[in-house]
Amino acid sequence: MIKTAETYHVPVLLKESVDGLNIRPGGIYVDVTFGGGGHSREILSRLTGGAHLYSFDQDADAEGNVIGDRWWVLGDNEKPKGEKEERPGTSSGPNTYHLSPEEGDEEEQHDTSSGPTTYHLSPEEGDEEERPDISLTPNTQHLSPQPFTFVRSNFRYLKNWMRYYGVDHIDGLLADLGVSSHHFDDETRGFSFRFDAPLDMRMNKRGGRTAADIVNEYDENRLADVFYLYGELKNSRRIAAALVKARAQGRIETTQDFVQAVEPLFRREREKKDMAKLFQALRIEVNNEMTALKEMLLAATELLKPGGRLSVITYHSLEDRIVKNVMKAGNAEGKVAQDFFGRIETPFRPVNNKVIVPEDDEQQRNPRSRSAKLRIAEKK
Known part of the structure; x- marks a missing residue:
């Protein structure tokens, strides 16, 4: 069965989770679970004033949703009229860059054959350590003139990648945890x-x-x-x-x-x-999902600006417990710190006092959303 971006994964709590980011003009936003691109597409549709979105996914199948629907990368609401469908390896003009460390080559290679003025970064094939070598990289913010950058990497390396791109702070981060419908429905992956x-x-x-x-x-x-x-x-x-x-x-x-x-x-x-x-x-x-989740959330806590938002959708109690603890106490164990005077110190304030769950109509349209819980918090 051929998967399109629309069928790869139906985005859960789409409006609620993106609303929770409180998107601002010129802000820097991160979607750490690109998947079918549903949440990223909604975020892109709301970006103004030079805002930028970085989207992460470690699965090469998800990367196909960027290549196959490149107009999403541009943040357009409609595919440009008269544009031909292009695949990797076809020529697409002089203003195209594909950042991908080649086998055995420490220097990033520029490939002018992969998309319209969009930087796509892929870690070296076969490299389990998906951290960029920031010592080799200039501290240049927003390499791409377009509002979108796709990063093929585990989100546990969020902090390293943001440093790679010269981003010290972000305005919001969205995570739709768990497994894409694509993984459950793919007969070859064993999920x-x-x-x-x-x-x-x-x-x-x-x-x-x-x-x-x-x-x-x-x-x-x-x-x-x-x-x-x-x-x-x-x-x-x-x-x-x-x-x-x-x-x-x-x-x-x-x-x-x-x-x-x-x-x-x-x-x-x-x-x-x-x-x-x-x-x-x-x-x-x-x-190693629990460790990756903890590392990503702690990195997000450090990267978020005061007033920045963390919007996270979970699907089982193990994930939800970690997210709740980080939002409550700034650590995965939920241990609340106190200052010298005994005053409680917490990095976030809750935006929603109760968890947000899908409405009945969404659960009927997408039964896999039934266990979803959305928590939103704002950095103090």
């Missing part, structure tokens, strides 16, 4: 137990351990911890024991190998729900 696929689950397919590596190489106790901490499964030790037993007969390579090893442990009426939690736990471990 869903609905399809028999290689047990992969990597958001970044260019390197790193797969879900199969974890299932086959972690010891029983470590597997049990993963399923208990990230899936909140009470029978995590039985699940781990079943996997160890199954892999003794042969390596667990596919989603169906995995399901068959643990399926007898789930009650029929809860099988789908518990299996979803199990896949969630494995995916979180594969992609």
Whole structure:
């Protein structure tokens, strides 16, 4: 099935989350979860006065939504009339730059074949360390004359990339956490137990351990911890024991190998729900999602200007707890600091006293939005 930007991922709480940024003329904004580009497109439509948007995504599939719909990059509401559809490798004029560190080359290469006056930065192929080498880069703000910059990287490196672009402070950051619909619906990536696929689950397919590596190489106790901490499964030790037993007969390579090893442990009426939690736990471990989230939120706390907004959508209690703690106390543990006089010090003030959830009509249109929670906070 061919995915378009519109079907890659339906943006959840679109208006509410972007409204929460309180976009200002000339501001610097970041969407750390580009995905299908829905939230970025809405932000771009509101930018004025030289404002700029930086959008992050580590998945090369998401990058295709920038290339395939390049007019989004320009922030236009309509595709320019008479413009031909162009793909990578076709000539598009002299004012086009593609920033991509080449294999073994420390110098950034300018490629005039990838889009209209838009800087696109891609980390070196096969490089798990997606941090830019800021020592090699001039401190030049807003390399692109256009209002959009796409960064193909894990958002945990937010602070480094902003320094790379010479950005000391930002006016707002939006994050739509979790997994894109595209990942669940892609029959080849291993994110869903609905399809028999290689047990992969990597958001970044260019390197790193797969879900199969974890299932086959972690010891029983470590597997049990993963399923208990990230899936909140009470029978995590039985699940781990079943996997160890199954892999003794042969390596667990596919989603169906995995399901068959643990399926007898789930009650029929809860099988789908518990299996979803199990896949969630494995995916979180594969992609180191909780650590990445903490690092990104702490970087955002440092980068945001006074009055800057943090708008975050979560889909499960583990994510939500971290976001709530950072907004409340400035750290993932929720430990509130006090000054010398015992006065409580917090970096944010809440914009919404209660979490915002999708209205009934949105939940009906997009059932995957049902578990979404939006929290918005403003930097003091």
